[in-house]
Amino acid sequence: MKELKRPELLAPAGNYEAFLGAISAGADAVYLGGTRFGARAYADNFDTQQVIKAIKYAHLYGRKLYMTVNTLVKESEFNDLYDYLAPYAEAGLDGVIVQDFGVLGFIRENFPNIELHASTQMAITGVYGAKLLKKMGAVRVVPARELSLSEMIDIKEKAEIEVEAFIHGAMCYCYSGMCLFSSIVGGRSGNRGRCAQPCRLPYKLQGGFLNDESIRNRTKSDNHGGDEEFYPLSLKDMCTIEIIPSLIDAGIDSFKIEGRMKKPEYVAGVTSIYRKYIDKYLADPKAPFKVEESDLDILRHLYLRTEISQGYYQRHNSKDMVTLSSPGYSGSDDKLISKIRDKYLNGEEKRSISAYAYFHAGCESMLTFTCDDHSVTVSGQMVQEASKRPMAREDIAARIMKLGDTFFELKEQDLTIDMDEGEPGIFMPVKELNELRRQAADMLLDKMRK
Numbered sequence: 001m002k003e004l005k006r007p008e009l010l011a012p013a014g015n016y017e018a019f020l021g022a023i024s025a026g027a028d029a030v031y032l033g034g035t036r037f038g039a040r041a042y043a044d045n046f047d048t049q050q051v052i053k054a055i056k057y058a059h060l061y062g063r064k065l066y067m068t069v070n071t072l073v074k075e076s077e078f079n080d081l082y083d084y085l086a087p088y089a090e091a092g093l094d095g096v097i098v099q100d101f102g103v104l105g106f107i108r109e110n111f112p113n114i115e116l117h118a119s120t121q122m123a124i125t126g127v128y129g130a131k132l133l134k135k136m137g138a139v140r141v142v143p144a145r146e147l148s149l150s151e152m153i154d155i156k157e158k159a160e161i162e163v164e165a166f167i168h169g170a171m172c173y174c175y176s177g178m179c180l181f182s183s184i185v186g187g188r189s190g191n192r193g194r195c196a197q198p199c200r201l202p203y204k205l206q207g208g209f210l211n212d213e214s215i216r217n218r219t220k221s222d223n224h225g226g227d228e229e230f231y232p233l234s235l236k237d238m239c240t241i242e243i244i245p246s247l248i249d250a251g252i253d254s255f256k257i258e259g260r261m262k263k264p265e266y267v268a269g270v271t272s273i274y275r276k277y278i279d280k281y282l283a284d285p286k287a288p289f290k291v292e293e294s295d296l297d298i299l300r301h302l303y304l305r306t307e308i309s310q311g312y313y314q315r316h317n318s319k320d321m322v323t324l325s326s327p328g329y330s331g332s333d334d335k336l337i338s339k340i341r342d343k344y345l346n347g348e349e350k351r352s353i354s355a356y357a358y359f360h361a362g363c364e365s366m367l368t369f370t371c372d373d374h375s376v377t378v379s380g381q382m383v384q385e386a387s388k389r390p391m392a393r394e395d396i397a398a399r400i401m402k403l404g405d406t407f408f409e410l411k412e413q414d415l416t417i418d419m420d421e422g423e424p425g426i427f428m429p430v431k432e433l434n435e436l437r438r439q440a441a442d443m444l445l446d447k448m449r450k
Helices: 016-025 048-060 075-091 101-110 127-135 149-159 181-186 213-222 241-249 264-283 293-300 334-344 393-400 430-449
Strands: 008-013 029-033 064-069 095-098 115-118 162-169 229-235 237-239 254-257 322-324 351-359 364-371 374-382 408-419
Touching (some): 008 264, 016 029, 016 048, 016 334, 029 048, 048 075, 048 430, 064 075, 075 101, 095 101, 101 115, 127 149, 162 241, 162 264, 241 264, 241 293, 254 264, 264 293, 264 334, 351 393, 351 430, 374 430, 393 408, 393 430, 408 430
Parallel strands (some): 008 029, 008 254, 029 064, 095 115, 162 254, 351 408
Antiparallel strands (some): 162 237, 351 364, 364 374
């Protein structure tokens, strides 16, 4: 039996708290949107500094960060695209998810170090489309969600390109999400990130009857014999937790959770459950695989529509995939939400470091920060003899330990200060001490991200 490849678990983030929750819950990578060009215009989304901060934080823990640039971009907007992406490219953005062929070519030409991932809205349904995108510079495709697992395997093996597949969350009625319904009825284009989700609304069939007797009976029963109002366009949510072994065996490279419009508790909770069962199967593929009912219950209470399906992986189109009688949600459990918050949504996790400071009159000041196997040393101005009041060890320690705006923390017992003591003592400008600390923290972060 060949060794199974560990798939990437890719989680969504609509805001910075959700991003931190995804990292804490075990996501290998996170995808998010900035202020422009993303297919979720009504998510909280991230401003420039938040994206850069998220990139640094993800890399500090060995994770990746992808940005959605997956709307159709107008010709007049291309002049803004370079300035929009440049700060993220400089910060080390790992990849972009793209729908527009023009955008794909533009990023390949101007930002060759950023991976190109073809969005599901590119509607890649077979090997030839995947090969074309690979030729154009894409390293990964997110095929149309309507493909079977065998069709995805075919793309991966014959096109020799990474495949990313959705494993959980809302399903769009329209093929590959390339929908014009919202644009036609309300002027809000889904391909521009502004879908109003008219597919989730109730409808009545003109003429007062339904062709399928079983559907007619269901809708009448659910409406207590009413006027046959039903939901013919609202698909059940996808939940593939019970077929995770099949997806891993197929060699899918990235397992994608839908939900950039969802709350942080959803992101963290769903990510943690899939992390658990991916790791469980990889640890012992021959052992019986069974999902605990309590974990299924958690997923049901984290924003799933009434009933679930496993998508198209093992079946073709079916009326059983439509919510039909009610697209309502199964509700949330306040105790569950509180438990998830306590476990995964506690802000940024600081990395503990140790430090060595060297301050002797007539010598360059030096400061060394160490975290795990990574160490950096910075030097500064010449240390002066004190002409009046010498600097106290406590004052120096307070400045060096002031790491609140970084991803690090330094405890007093992990700080060693090698300095002149006694008369006349030493003097260092506070500004110089602060600069040494900032430089050391920045250098350590850069070293740990490489």
